[in-house]
Amino acid sequence: MPPVLVVEGLRKRYRPDAAYAVDGLDFELPRGATWGLLGGNGAGKTTTIAMLLGLLVPSAGRIVALGHDMATDRFAALAQMNFSSPYIALPHRLSVAENLRIYGHLYNVSGTEARIAELSETLQMGDFLDRPAGELSAGQKTRVALAKALINRPQLLLLDEPTASLDPDTGDWVRTWLERYREASGCAILLASHNMAEVERLCGHVLVLKKGRVVDQGAPAELVARFGRDDLEQVFLDIARGSEEVG
Amino acid sequence: MSPSLRRVWGLVYRHLALYRRSPPRVIELMYWPTLQMVVWGFLSVYLAGVQNNVASVGAGILLGGVLLWEAALRSQMGFSISFLEEIWSRNLGHLFVSPLRPHELVAGLMVMGLLRTAVGVVPAMILAWLLYSFNILSIGPALVGFFTALILMGWAVALGVTSLLLRYGAGAETLAWSVLFGITPFAAVFYPVSVLPEWLQPFALAIPAAHVFEGMRAALLEGRFAWGHMLAAFALDAVWLVAMWAVFMRQFQAARVRGALLNIGE
Numbered sequence: 001m002p003p004v005l006v007v008e009g010l011r012k013r014y015r016p017d018a019a020y021a022v023d024g025l026d027f028e029l030p031r032g033a034t035w036g037l038l039g040g041n042g043a044g045k046t047t048t049i050a051m052l053l054g055l056l057v058p059s060a061g062r063i064v065a066l067g068h069d070m071a072t073d074r075f076a077a078l079a080q081m082n083f084s085s086p087y088i089a090l091p092h093r094l095s096v097a098e099n100l101r102i103y104g105h106l107y108n109v110s111g112t113e114a115r116i117a118e119l120s121e122t123l124q125m126g127d128f129l130d131r132p133a134g135e136l137s138a139g140q141k142t143r144v145a146l147a148k149a150l151i152n153r154p155q156l157l158l159l160d161e162p163t164a165s166l167d168p169d170t171g172d173w174v175r176t177w178l179e180r181y182r183e184a185s186g187c188a189i190l191l192a193s194h195n196m197a198e199v200e201r202l203c204g205h206v207l208v209l210k211k212g213r214v215v216d217q218g219a220p221a222e223l224v225a226r227f228g229r230d231d232l233e234q235v236f237l238d239i240a241r242g243s244e245e246v247g
Numbered sequence: 248m249s250p251s252l253r254r255v256w257g258l259v260y261r262h263l264a265l266y267r268r269s270p271p272r273v274i275e276l277m278y279w280p281t282l283q284m285v286v287w288g289f290l291s292v293y294l295a296g297v298q299n300n301v302a303s304v305g306a307g308i309l310l311g312g313v314l315l316w317e318a319a320l321r322s323q324m325g326f327s328i329s330f331l332e333e334i335w336s337r338n339l340g341h342l343f344v345s346p347l348r349p350h351e352l353v354a355g356l357m358v359m360g361l362l363r364t365a366v367g368v369v370p371a372m373i374l375a376w377l378l379y380s381f382n383i384l385s386i387g388p389a390l391v392g393f394f395t396a397l398i399l400m401g402w403a404v405a406l407g408v409t410s411l412l413l414r415y416g417a418g419a420e421t422l423a424w425s426v427l428f429g430i431t432p433f434a435a436v437f438y439p440v441s442v443l444p445e446w447l448q449p450f451a452l453a454i455p456a457a458h459v460f461e462g463m464r465a466a467l468l469e470g471r472f473a474w475g476h477m478l479a480a481f482a483l484d485a486v487w488l489v490a491m492w493a494v495f496m497r498q499f500q501a502a503r504v505r506g507a508l509l510n511i512g513e
Contacts, residue, residue, distance in 0.1 A: 014505065014506055046509070047506070050506065050508075050509055053344040054343075054344065054503075055340065055343055055344060055503065055506075055508045055509060056503060056504075056506050056508070056509070057500075057503045057504045075346045075348060076346075078344060078345060078346045079346040081344075082344075083341075083344050085340075088337060088338075088340035088341055089336060089337040089338065090336075090338060090341065091261065091265065091332075091336040091338050092336060093265055093268050093269060093336075094261070094264050094265060094268065095264075095268075098260075098261075098264045101260065102257050102258075102260060102261045102264075103257070103341070103345065104257075105253050105254060105256055105257025105260060106254050106257040106258075106342070106345040106346065106347050107345060107346060108250040108253050108254070108346070132268070148341070
């Protein structure tokens with residue numbers, strides 16, 4: 001089965017005289033897998049995700065998402081992808097249902113109202129479906145952002161810090177929900193996170209980024225064993241504070 | 248409904264839902280056109296009282312100018328401000344990672360420009376008729392052409408403003424309100440192009456609105472339909488729209504290269 005996402009020699013610098021924010025990324029994300037993008041601030045995670053979504057044009061390299069070249073045919077891919085980030089808001093004055101209806105239209109979802117009802121039930125949004133999005137708690141906003149990201153039943157889901165600013169209980173609920181959703185739908189997930197426990201739990205494979213390059217990769221348990229550490233957080237600190245050498 | 252039309256409708260629905268939940272926004276749409284009409288209406292009444300017949304005709308031209316120019320202003324602002332709403336709500340990131348194509352975004356914004364024009368200008372037209380007995384419909388079928396040409400010009404200018412927003416971010420937002428006011432002196436809204444200095448007249452005649460208002464004066468003063476001006480207005484609209492579309496697409500692509508779509512609200 002072909003991978004859902006193929007990234008070849010991906011590079012990006014924002015100005016000709018600037019350093020590369022992403023410097024030669026190569027990977028293939030298999031169908032149904034959850035992979036993590038790990039790295040400190042400025043490692044290139046956001047730039048990578050923006051290029052995968054077509055928000056940013058790469059300086060070099062190629063992205064093929066769901067069989068579509070993002071340079072020439074990105075809209076066909078975007079119809080089958082989706083994205084969630086706590087840092088990009090939905091219109092605050094509109095109700096949750098209105099927001100989801102808009103994205104139902106934009107993604108040409110058939111049976112939008114039924115899909116909203118389905119998501120409302122599984123993500124437990126019934127109590128606030130008619131409330132303005134701006135009046136919700138952080139946990140409720142996260143569920144709405146997930147509902148928006150799932151409105152089109154994506155085959156590829158990009159998540160940027162999906163549990164940022166959530167309390168441990170709500171964060172755990174979201175992680176459990178994502179695990180179940182991936183098992184039920186077969187959707188591939190690429191997750192950028194600073195939460196090592198989350199990455200360890202959700203991801204079968206991790207790409208560790210530093211200065212725009214992959215400095216290590218593997219299953220979380222492999223990385224922990226390779227570095228002789230107890231958990232992924234210690235591995236992350238070793239890499240973040242370690243030598244400038246990358247390879 | 249085709250997927251493309253549905254995406255355009257999705258964008259329009261987003262703004263209609265916003266207006267449904269925000270009465271002040273709806274009132275604001277009617278406020279300025281109505282205020283303009285009241286001020287210019289009373290000025291016209293005063294002038295008509297001072298100078299009788301001549302000024303009565305002039306009053307009609309003033310009120311017609313106000314109403315028609317409002318169509319261009321509201322069309323441009325409706326388009327530009329709808330785009331600004333996406334910047335203010337930090338929703339552009341979601342829109343640009345959806346399958347919404349740039350031409351569908353522009354089509355949705357044009358529809359919003361049209362709807363905002365109707366909501367703003369129709370009450371002012373009714374007020375002009377009730378308060379000052381000025382019926383702009385007396386211009387006849389040419390009125391449809393005049394309004395259409397001005398709305399097209401409003402869209403073209405709005406595409407230019409939106410390009411500047413993509414280039415400079417929300418820092419350029421004041422242009423959304425001010426840019427057409429800057430064109431007013433050269434658009435021959437209240438006086439003929441011939442009043443302008445000779446060296447300025449070619450610039451004025453490159454503005455579609457100048458031909459609309461020359462046509463309006465021909466209709467109101469001489470009761471004739473100025474075909475030449477109408478055709479010139481539409482031809483210039485076509486040139487402006489194509490040029491501004493090219494500028495918009497260039498800036499959109501440049502924003503994707505610079506990464507401006509990630510932080511355009513800042």
